[in-house]
Amino acid sequence: MLPRISLSRISWPRLTVPRVSLGAIRLWVAWSITTATLFVCYMHVASSAVVTSDGASNALQAWDMLHGNLLLHDWRLSDVSFYTTELPQYLVIERFIGLTPEVVHAASAMTYTLLILLAAALAKARTTGRDAIAACLLAAGIMAAPQAGNGVYVLLGSPDHVGSAVPVLVTFLLLDRAPRRWYTVAAAGAILCLALIADGIAMYTGVLPIVIVCGARIYWTKFIRGQRWRTVAFEVALAGAAIGSVWLSGLMLAAVRGGGGFMVWPVSRALAAPADAPHYLATTGRGLLLLFGANFFSHNAGFVAFLAGAHLIGLGLAAWAICAVIRRFGSVDLAVQLLAVGAVVVLAAYAFGTRANDLLTARDMTAVLPFGAALAGRLLPSRLARTRLMPAMGLLLTCYLFSLGRIVALPAAPSGDADLATWLAGHHLSYGLAGYWNSNVTTLDSGGKVVMRSVLADGSHIASDYWEVKSSWYNPKLNNANFIVLVPGPPGFKRYPTVSSVRATFGQPLHIYFVAKYTIAVYDKNLLADLIPGAPLPPRTPQNGPPAIPLPEPG
Numbered sequence: 001m002l003p004r005i006s007l008s009r010i011s012w013p014r015l016t017v018p019r020v021s022l023g024a025i026r027l028w029v030a031w032s033i034t035t036a037t038l039f040v041c042y043m044h045v046a047s048s049a050v051v052t053s054d055g056a057s058n059a060l061q062a063w064d065m066l067h068g069n070l071l072l073h074d075w076r077l078s079d080v081s082f083y084t085t086e087l088p089q090y091l092v093i094e095r096f097i098g099l100t101p102e103v104v105h106a107a108s109a110m111t112y113t114l115l116i117l118l119a120a121a122l123a124k125a126r127t128t129g130r131d132a133i134a135a136c137l138l139a140a141g142i143m144a145a146p147q148a149g150n151g152v153y154v155l156l157g158s159p160d161h162v163g164s165a166v167p168v169l170v171t172f173l174l175l176d177r178a179p180r181r182w183y184t185v186a187a188a189g190a191i192l193c194l195a196l197i198a199d200g201i202a203m204y205t206g207v208l209p210i211v212i213v214c215g216a217r218i219y220w221t222k223f224i225r226g227q228r229w230r231t232v233a234f235e236v237a238l239a240g241a242a243i244g245s246v247w248l249s250g251l252m253l254a255a256v257r258g259g260g261g262f263m264v265w266p267v268s269r270a271l272a273a274p275a276d277a278p279h280y281l282a283t284t285g286r287g288l289l290l291l292f293g294a295n296f297f298s299h300n301a302g303f304v305a306f307l308a309g310a311h312l313i314g315l316g317l318a319a320w321a322i323c324a325v326i327r328r329f330g331s332v333d334l335a336v337q338l339l340a341v342g343a344v345v346v347l348a349a350y351a352f353g354t355r356a357n358d359l360l361t362a363r364d365m366t367a368v369l370p371f372g373a374a375l376a377g378r379l380l381p382s383r384l385a386r387t388r389l390m391p392a393m394g395l396l397l398t399c400y401l402f403s404l405g406r407i408v409a410l411p412a413a414p415s416g417d418a419d420l421a422t423w424l425a426g427h428h429l430s431y432g433l434a435g436y437w438n439s440n441v442t443t444l445d446s447g448g449k450v451v452m453r454s455v456l457a458d459g460s461h462i463a464s465d466y467w468e469v470k471s472s473w474y475n476p477k478l479n480n481a482n483f484i485v486l487v488p489g490p491p492g493f494k495r496y497p498t499v500s501s502v503r504a505t506f507g508q509p510l511h512i513y514f515v516a517k518y519t520i521a522v523y524d525k526n527l528l529a530d531l532i533p534g535a536p537l538p539p540r541t542p543q544n545g546p547p548a549i550p551l552p553e554p555g
Contacts, residue, residue, distance in 0.1 A: 031117075038116060041408050042109035045146065046156040048410040053437050053454070055104035055158030056444035057468035058082055062090030063099050063448075064470070071261035074471045079267045081253075085167065085198040086111070086159040099447050101415060108156040111163040116140050118169040119370040122176065122335060123377025131381065134390070137397060139377030142314040143369060145403035147293040148410060154290065154363045162366040164199035167191050168206040168342070169370060176335035180234040189241030189248075196249035200267060204349045205367040207242045209342040213334065214239035220330055265467070265536075272354050280356040284347065287362030288315060291369045293403065295359075307406075310399045318343075318372025321379045336378060343371040420485065421446035423515050432483040433527060435496045436465060438518075442485075453481065456495045456534045462505040463534035476528040484527060486519040505530050 061072055065087065072083070081087075086107060093103050116139075123139035124132045146155045155162055171191045178184040192210075195202035214235040221232045229236075257263050272280050289295040294311035325332055325340035350356055350365040384390050421442050424432070431451045434442065439454035453473045454465035462484075464474040472478055484506070489496025502509075502521060509521035 035113060035117060038113040039109050041404065042112045042156060043105060044408045045152055045404075045410075046105040046108040046112075047412040048148070048407065049105075049108075049153045049157045050413045051101040051104045051415060051441060051444070052158055053440040053468070054078075054160075055108075056101075056440040058086060058159050059090055059094070059099065059101075059103050059444050060440055062087050062094055062103075066091050066094055071256055071259060073260045073262075075262040076466055076469055076471065077262050077264045078468055079265045080159075080161070080164075080199045080201075081262060081264050082159050082163070082198050083262070084194040086163050090159075099444065101444055104158060104444075107159065111159075111166065112146075112156050114166050115162070115169070115370050116143050118166065118173060119143060119374040120377065122169065122173055122339065122374040125176065125335075125378055134381040134385075135377040137377075138317070138381055138393065139373045141397045141400050142292065142318065142373040142376060144400045145293050145311070145407060147290060147295055147308065147311075148407045150359055151290050151293060151295065152407065154360060155366065155369075160363040160366070161199060161201045162363065164195060164201050165205060165367040165370055167195035167198075168202055168367065169374075171195075171206055171210075172335050172338050172342075175238070175338070176333070182237065185234070185237045185241045188238060189245045192242055192245035193249045193252070196245060197252055201364065201367075203246065204345050205342055207246060208345050209338050210242040211239050212341050212345070213337045214242075216329070216337075217334075268354060272352055272356075276354075277352070280353075281351055283356040283359065283361070284351040284365075286359055287350070287356070287365060288347075288368065290359060290362050291366060292318070292372075293400075307399060307403045310396060311403070313396055314373075314376075314400070317376040317380060318368075321375035322372060324379055325375065336375065339371045339375045339378075343368050343375070346371075415441075415445050417442040418445045419516065420518055421450045424450045424483075424520075427513075429483050429520075429522065431479055431481050432485060433462075433481050433497075434485040435487065435489060436467065437490065438485055438487055439465075440468065452485065455484070455497055455531065457497050457501040458495070458532060458534060460501055460504045461532055462497055462501055462530070463532045466534045466536065474528055474531055476526050479528060481527045482525070483520055483522045486521065487517055 057078075061075060061077070064072060064075070089107050089110060090103055093106050097103065097106070119139045120136040123135040125135070127135060146152050154160070171188050174184065174188055174191070178187070188210075192202060192206050195206060217235045218232045218239075221227050221235075222229065253264070286295060286297065289297070289312075292311050292315040294308050294315050296305045296308035296312075322340050322343055325336055326344075329337065329340075346365050346367050353364075355361050355364050381390075384393055417438055420438070424430070424442075425446060430449065432453075433439070433455045434452045435456075436454045439452040442450060442452045454467070454469055456463045456465055484497065484502055486497055486499060486502065489498075499519070506521075506523060506525075506527055510524045511522040513520040513522070
């Protein structure tokens with residue numbers, strides 16, 4: 001017979017619920033409301049930018065990943081893969097809303113919201129109370145209102161280097177908040193590796209700043225102050241992790257390509273010729289104005305120009321903070337040093353490289369905006385308070401919020417190729433060819449019901465494209481393309497298909513339709529069988545892809 005057990009005598013373990021302070025709850029609620037508000041605002045802002053084939057290409061890549069092609073087999077991407085940054089973001093969004101241009105807008109709004117929150121978190125540092133609020137508001141205010149037109153297109157258009165700043169800021173925030181331990185170094189190296197897989201610009205925004213700052217700290221501590229190596233062990237390990245992330249990311253990209261996955265095109269790292277330096281420096285200056293919302297050159301004198309001019313103060317605050325760090329570099333903390341050196345390295349790489357051809361290439365130095373904003377918010381509120389300039393900063397923030405409200409109220413940009421997709425679907429034309437700027441975006445506009453593949457003019461012949469494409473698209477055994485859409489090519493780009501090159505390649509069409517700006521040539525054969533493989537023209541230019549389409553600045 002089993003003995004009787006009294007439940008009252010059993011010693012039960014006590015379950016304790018951790019106490020959460022009311023202040024912590026309020027903080028999380030405030031951050032949640034702020035995040036949701038910013039996302040809604042920037043969703044409206046992003047919708048005012050036209051979705052182009054750049055964003056559409058990334059949407060199609062994520063759609064392919066969503067349907068099982070996780071390594072993007074057979075894909076040839078641009079010089080940036082976005083594989084560990086925007087593409088997973090696109091994949092998740094498409095899982096809920098499908099293949100639509102709204103994917104591009106939602107991802108852009110999400111990315112820019114993250115940038116502002118990370119810049120504000122870095123600006124806050126370990127301050128609390130009013131000091132923390134002032135730091136966050138100053139950093140967020142500088143970034144709050146992208147300039148309508150080209151500014152919105154660069155910062156909230158298609159995926160570009162602006163999103164690549166997110167993992168770098170996460171790395172800097174980790175180094176700012178986490179203890180000086182081996183696992184912090186390992187985590188920083190891993191994040192940098194993921195950033196480099198997505199975008200090589202992380203070399204300039206993250207790796208080089210860490211190596212330079214750690215080298216300076218090691219030199220000062222060991223060789224100037226004569227302290228032991230143990231004192232700088234963290235800096236030595238961190239620099240090694242940053243350098244190791246370059247090797248590891250290259251190894252992983254090679255493994256993906258060797259396994260049949262995607263490939264990316266290399267980017268030229270040539271320096272500018274002396275004769276081109278004045279133009280590149282001028283473009284750098286105007287690009288900085290554009291990023292900080294202060295590009296007043298494209299406006300007539302008036303209220304809009306006044307708002308743009310007010311953003312000059314934000315640029316001035318960021319420059320003040322960077323100069324303050326450089327002046328007393330040895331007395332500031334690691335995160336501040338990284339932000340300042342990162343901004344200087346990015347600016348120098350852009351100004352003295354060969355990519356500063358026009359205003360839209362300012363996307364290559366977008367990291368300067370969150371870096372500068374975070375520094376201004378972290379260093380300047382106390383100085384502004386001492387000089388009694390905080391009321392003026394409140395007035396300036398009001399101007400920035402007014403600017404944000406103005407661009408939030410802008411109407412959504414109509415899709416330039418949606419009418420084309422509707423017309424093609426109505427005439428049962430479902431698989432065809434076009435130039436880059438009309439191909440993938442039409443496929444996205446139609447939700448994949450009308451498929452158009454990008455082609456190039458290679459002399460008098462039509463060739464398949466090599467930029468943001470999947471090779472199997474051009475296989476005549478798998479697909480049947482029976483029409484081609486012609487439009488005037490972008491200025492200065494001579495590889496857009498023309499009527500003469502189309503006739504020389506495919507012969508006389510069965511039907512020709514003129515719809516708005518489009519010329520649509522329809523054939524009774526598979527055009528893919530007559531294509532030749534496309535490749536960049538030698539010598540390779542700094543950017544192999546098609547030139548960006550300049551956008552007018554709205555008044």
